[in-house]
Amino acid sequence: QVQLVESGGGLVQPGGSLRLSCAASGRIFSINVMGWYRQAPGKQRELVAEATHSGSTNYADSVKGRFTISRDNARNTVSLQMNSLKPDDTAVYYCNADTIWISRTVVSVPTLWGQGTQVTVSS
Helix, strand or coil, X not given: CCEEEEECCEEECCCCCEEEEEEEECCCCEEEEEEEEEECCCCCCEEEEEEECCCCEEECHHHCXXXXXXXXXXXXXXXXXXXXXXXXXXXXXXXXXXXXXXCCCCEEEEEEECCCEEEEECC
């Protein structure tokens, strides 16, 4: 059973920083893409940042220059360093793993979500 466990959310003042971490556990050979999404009240879930197994990254325009995603393939972890946080960044942040392989030829899970962690930016 593969699962994602997130940590690192909380309350921070505008301009502050937080670091989110996510670890995938279980039978894993590799994961194609790991990333972070967020969902604010009354809004749809949106991509924040993602990193491929080869190291390519992609960011939402709203977080470019402020957030940095990093990934450790050997440990199946992904982190999101969030700097210069704004009240608009307030949301539940979800870790996502897309296409989890249990061998070179077998996919065990097409996509998996973490339980979510609350990030609140407020003075």
